[in-house]
Amino acid sequence: MTTSPVDVWAGPLTTPDHAAYMARQTPVLTAQHMSVVYQVTPPVEAVRDVSLVLNRGEILGLAGESGCGKTTLAYAINRLLKPPALLTSGEATLHDHSGEDIDITALSGDHLRAFRWDKISMVFQGAMNALNPVISVRAQLFDVFTTHRPDMGRAEKEQAAKDLLTLVGVDPDRLGSFAHELSGGMRQRVMIAMALALRPQVMIMDEPTTALDVVVQRGILREIMRLRERFNFAVIFITHDLPLLLEISDRIAVMREGRIVEVNTAKNIFEHPQHAYTKKLLSSFPSLLGETGGFVRTGDEDLNPSSPDTDDPMGGIR
Numbered sequence: 001m002t003t004s005p006v007d008v009w010a011g012p013l014t015t016p017d018h019a020a021y022m023a024r025q026t027p028v029l030t031a032q033h034m035s036v037v038y039q040v041t042p043p044v045e046a047v048r049d050v051s052l053v054l055n056r057g058e059i060l061g062l063a064g065e066s067g068c069g070k071t072t073l074a075y076a077i078n079r080l081l082k083p084p085a086l087l088t089s090g091e092a093t094l095h096d097h098s099g100e101d102i103d104i105t106a107l108s109g110d111h112l113r114a115f116r117w118d119k120i121s122m123v124f125q126g127a128m129n130a131l132n133p134v135i136s137v138r139a140q141l142f143d144v145f146t147t148h149r150p151d152m153g154r155a156e157k158e159q160a161a162k163d164l165l166t167l168v169g170v171d172p173d174r175l176g177s178f179a180h181e182l183s184g185g186m187r188q189r190v191m192i193a194m195a196l197a198l199r200p201q202v203m204i205m206d207e208p209t210t211a212l213d214v215v216v217q218r219g220i221l222r223e224i225m226r227l228r229e230r231f232n233f234a235v236i237f238i239t240h241d242l243p244l245l246l247e248i249s250d251r252i253a254v255m256r257e258g259r260i261v262e263v264n265t266a267k268n269i270f271e272h273p274q275h276a277y278t279k280k281l282l283s284s285f286p287s288l289l290g291e292t293g294g295f296v297r298t299g300d301e302d303l304n305p306s307s308p309d310t311d312d313p314m315g316g317i318r
């Protein structure tokens, strides 16, 4: 009988300096041994025994090729799975800033509705096309407040909605606009405003900028970084765009066939990848042979990612 590396799985690869990094952090979300099966014929084991810690205020990149289970894992954490998807094992816990630990997997009914969006919000994959076409931006933001903050008066909601648009770089005059009157970038900014509305402790962003052109994408990413600094929410940032993750993430988890095969600081993932699959992913982006990290964090537009003069930070790994 042959055993594939997946069969002899012993937990994600990491390094001692990653352990040291984790020891300095405070967790906001913990996922333990989560498995999700799509109950179709034959069944699809989309997420397999995933454990993950997200620290307060950190950006955790979740990388991996299409179909590896990123969105399914995000849904499992936020209790958004619908049949035929079934969580077959594991749990997720939010370590609330009040000090209370909330077992997300045990929530139901009103407790679950009150929890979602308030503690963990999500920018859905393809969200930019998910704004309701027949109601205005204002009405959609008001809906969030009406559901979760029933004590807010109309004037208070109006002010909060204006403030949110300003925060994400959209003119508050746009509150009366409908989705079709906004550019793709603006629609995505509005979705981020909705996700920020209740000041969640965790935001899950599933390919939030993939459909946008590079300039718009970078503007939005800088906004997210700035907002994160200001409000200290943590982000699980999902994308198959590894170069992008290397620029924006504190840590990166690499997912393959439903499992997290490696998790480490972005620097270590880049400079000292441990898992063969991580090395393969890195080598599939030739532009990674130069410097990274300057663009989004510092706004250095002139950064030349493939300058022949730079040392080889890949350590010869191709």
Ligand SMILES: Nc1ncnc2c1ncn2[C@@H]1O[C@H](COP(=O)(O)OP(=O)(O)OP(=O)(O)O)[C@@H](O)[C@H]1O
Binding pocket: 038, 040, 044, 046, 064, 065, 066, 067, 068, 069, 070, 071, 072, 073, 084, 125, 240
């Ligand atoms: N409703 C469904 N029924 C059956 N299988 C599904 C269903 N939704 C997803 N899957 C399968 O589950 C696996 C994980 O899918 P998922 O959408 O989580 O991947 P992903 O990493 O988010 O991919 P992408 O990068 O393309 O968004 C894939 O094999 C997919 O085909």
Ligand SMILES: [Mg+2]
Binding pocket: 070, 071, 072, 125, 206
């Ligand atoms: Mg997905």
